[in-house]
Amino acid sequence: MPTDPTTHLLSAFESPDYQPPLLPSVATELLELSGWAEVDFEKVIALLEKDPLLAGRVLQIAQSPLYPSKSKILSLKHAVVRMGLRSLVDVFFEATLKLKIFKAPGYEWPMAELQRHSTATAYVTRLVCRYAKVDGEHAFLCGLLHDVGIAASLITLAEKRKGPDLPDLGRVWPAIFAAHEKASEILAARWKLPVEIQRVLGHHHDPSVDGQVDPVAAAVCVAECVSSHLGAGIGNETEASTPVVAQSAIGLGDAELRLLIVEARDLIAQIG
Ligand SMILES: [Fe+2]
Ligand SMILES: [Fe+2]
Secondary structure: OOOOHHHHHHHHHHOOOOOOOOOOHHHHHHHHHHOOOOOOHHHHHHHHOOOHHHHHHHHHHHOOOOOOOOOOOOOHHHHHHHHOHHHHHHHHHHHHHHHHHOOOOOOHHHHHHHHHHHHHHHHHHHHHHHHHOOOOOOHHHHHHHOOHHHHHHHHHHHHHOOHHHOOOHHHHHHHHHHHHHHHHHHHHHHOOOOHHHHHHHHOOOOOEEOOEEOHHHHHHHHHHHHHHHOOOOOOOHHHHOOHHHHHHHOOOOHHHHHHHHHHHHHHHHHOO
């Protein structure tokens, strides 16, 4: 009996033969370093400089209005000292996803939309955690990576069928959408990202995990609805979300949400 397209996609990701898009080892090394109490900044800079293209993009983001600074950031060393390692890891992942992951020949337009949605959701998730006082060490990365399963699906389709044989996005979208939360979780596991991130990615539309709300998953759920509301959405994605339940679960009041939306609008306007 033929399997339905969603099951087919998920089996492809779960197969031991699946080759996930390559996440530079520098990304996971940096993430690991960021958890250390004391970090050698020279070691961090040496790691960053392994990939000059990525290092250049990191510097560009660090110099953008998204990271306001009293004095202009002139070098990677300056960026590490000024921003701190935690923010630098976030910026590194942002640059990596843009340059290396959100790419699928033939699906350039949806990938660009997905990249914008993911970046916007990352910044807004950080904002939601601040407003709702959620302890979200990995908040930005969870927002950035929440829909990476959609990217993985588009990459898989583009690798199998090229040019005129590429499936029409409208036809494959329902299967991609139905599979994407689980696909994001699988990808995070294959990239050996922390289990907290894997859990959030797998529950970002309905943040209940075993009967308990995961606060960061709830923050991502609210953030992606805010991003969509402000014109940085993707497809009909928010129809599957439960933002009111998520908002109440993290104690974010309506008045705070209105203030947050004003701040989020400015942030999203800065995203390229
Ligand atoms: Fe999303
Ligand atoms: Fe999603």
